[in-house]
Amino acid sequence: MQHSRGHRWARLLLALLAALGAWLVSPAAAQTPAAQQSSWFVDLARFQAGAHGKLACAECHPAQEKALSPGQTQLKHPDPADPKYLTNPALRAYDYGQCQRCHRLAWQRYNQGAHAKALKDKVLTKQSRLPAPVCADCHDVHYARARRGRVALGRAQTNTCGACHPAQAATYLKDYHGQAGDKLGWDKAAFCSDCHQAHDCQSLKKPEAAQAACQRCHPQATPRFAQYIVHPASVDLGPADAAKAQRVYLLWALTAVLAVVAVCVVGFFYGHTLLWMLREIQHKLRKH
């Protein structure tokens, strides 16, 4: 009885410290999802500067193009009489089979990846209740530029992936990888897709997968090395991730303890110095 009560108090203290620590490390700001919306208009100047700038409309929108030709009967262009005409998200209604005509490998990988599976299972994101992304959710198809540098692409990933995974983006930016890569633009640091892959979008919760990801840059990475926590956030942790959740709480609690210690130590010495200076200055003034 005595033991269990003490245990409960310890747990309560740990939870309190973790809460303070979580506040100190400022949890991921709930940003509004910045997923691209399909405008009715195409800015030609930007389109022509983009990667797809040389393509004619019909190469990606063949059905709509046909609908415009005279004498055709089967209307494929969105029909204003359709009750869903205004509410249908065009971005999701598009036939992305068109993309694979040029981007076959990306298409195959996407279909093996977690996003395609989530789309099939109709899983929504936890915070913003969005369905899993299709091509145009991540790729700005009309205006995206080709041959951007590694850092520019990586920084774009932090925003794009972060729109649906804000906690992961925020923790990545506080991690050394994010500080060196995204913020300081070091091309040898890891960006989102360097660990999670782009179209496959792997979860790295399995130890073997995590170790394989680490080893791409750290060849000597051991299974223990892969336990390093890049994203110390409690969102998206299921019952299977109890070990990680505990460590995240430990990190938060330690942050709180260290913050309190730092404030006390620094506060004591600052007060000591202030008082001392005042007294010494007074002595000096009195001598004159």
Next chain:
Amino acid sequence: MDGPSHIQRFSVLNRLLHIVVMVGFVGLGLTGFSLYFAGAWWAQAVAWVLGGAAGLAWLHRACAVMTYAAVMIHLIWLLYYKAVLKGRLTGPQGMFPCWQDVRDLFRHLGWMLGRGQAPRFGRFAYWEKVDYWAVLIGMNTMGLTGLVLWFPEWFSNFLPGYFINLALLLHLFEAIIAVALKFVVHVIVGHLRPDVFPMDQSIFHGRMSLERVRAEHPAQYEALQAPAEPAGDKHA
């Protein structure tokens, strides 16, 4: 006035090591915080000057090696000098903390609050000992967590991976405390006190006038004046 007007307070080696540690510490603080607060405008400016994240990381390690080497050289010399040449580690002339320091702290605080006389400090007052031991111990703990962050692959041969997170957290907070104290308290004490303003130069030229010794280290002054004490002829 037949005696010398100054005493030798710091040896050449310690003066040299102080400069090395000073430069190294400023470099460590600058590069380390620029890496951690990389999103801030000042950090971006420092990174731009010092060669981006790679430059910052290299300089941070270089400064760390330099500073830690200075600490090690000091320790080895100190042990040799104290243990081999003098035969004892403690004593009123040394940096070893003793109960007198705790009493001095409370008397000093009382004096600041307007109660009683100022304590009569020896060669090294308690705050100087705090400064010294904070660096000596701090450099070793910072070095340890720093090594974990430098060679995470090797350390994770026997430590779980989240110890790297812990090491980073400890490294960060200790750095914050160290910089908040050294860059403010140490600088104020060394520059802004009316007695030493604009700058206490004794750590650079090694000497301290007997007048100042009498004012700031009266216990040491008394020991120097007492003719029988061997400490008195040390400077002859």
Next chain:
Amino acid sequence: MPRLAAIAALLAALFMATAALAAPVAMPPAPAGSGPRLCLDCHHLPNLASNEGAAASQALCLECHGQDPCIRTVDGRAVPLKVELKSFGTSRHRWTACLSCHTDVARSPHKSVSGAQCLACHPGHGESALHDPHSSVQCSACHNKSAFVALDKKTGLVKLARVDAAGRAIGLTDHGPNDLREDKLCARCHAAGNKVGAPNAVLPAKGAICFLCHSASFSIGSWWFGLALLIFLIGLVTGALFYMKGSVAGQEKSLHAKIAAGSETLWSALFSRTIWETLKVLWLDVLWQRRLLKESVRRWFLHSLIYLSILAKMGLGLFTWLVYKLWPASDLALALLNKNHGFVAVTNDLLGLLMLLGVLLAALQRWVVRPDYVVAEWKDNIALIILGVMILLGFTTEAARILISQAPAPAAAWSFAAYPLSRLLARLPVDWPTAYAWLWYGHGLVAALFVAYLPFGKMRHMFTAPLSLIINRRLQ
């Protein structure tokens, strides 16, 4: 021969270029492989900055929104979405492209998230017209003709309501400018029983006297602020006249001679080498209170807790005013005006607590400890009491503001003293929107009293002490 051919070719090229420029632009450049009707006939982005673009944009929107049955069904109720061009009246918005303001509607799904972008063209209001809590009120909540407002709990913004008091859906398509001179306008929110977290009364703007501790504007603000300022100025002038009564260097002279001598001295002091000496006195004796420190560390500490905190608050207030005047739309200005912003909230609460500590310690010194050198005059006691009451009311007002504005904990908790107090106040059975107004007036009134009393009571030393210090220095 080749030269002639080249000149001919050049001339031909020039002629063709001129002809091309003169020809009317019929179509945007067509990508290859398009049929007689082009995708880009409809889908090219119009230039909204041009008259043609604005007209095209309006025409496109009115294609549907000009039709009569243009409705949206919300919770089974039909919301009219028809836009009458007549409703724009003489407003300049009549000639603006719809898409210039409604930037995110031209898309599928046809739905706005960001709303109309007023601030893209119009700068926001400053502290004078707008107290900080209004920064979470959408422009349309005041500037639209619809009188029904609601608090969006998710974003913390006060917006136009979608339904009226009877629960009927409101069409918000009236684009006519609202007459903001009507007093009724403020009563949309500032009324008993409002659900948007507004105080129960329309409070005056902060006047110049509030710069003592807050960011405000150089205006009178309210008549009793003005009265306080007037009494304050009268007190200063009376004090100055008192100085004039004395004899200068033993000689009785007429008033104008004294003024002449005084201004002569001031002039010669300003433009002589002794100005450095005077500045040194200002820096050491006025700002850092050297003489007080010489007397006693304890007294310097007590005095500085109050004096330096007020000085710091005044500095922050003036800095905020300056930043807002120079860059009204900058992030810095918005952050400084935002009372929930981490830096502003922590600074205000910390300085307030330090002042309060100073007042408490001074009171303890005066009434409990009573060392020999303390002479507790009633004038001092009044100043101390006014100051203490002002600070306490300030904290309570701040807590009530947090309480009624319903700011979520992560945003409001930076006010580390006022936020816990607001949680405590929430337990009291008080109508806080009404109480807030009383608290505000109470704090303002005590502050006005404080300012008016400055030249008469103990606090007069604020002006006399520096003056005599400088004069003494010059006489030496």
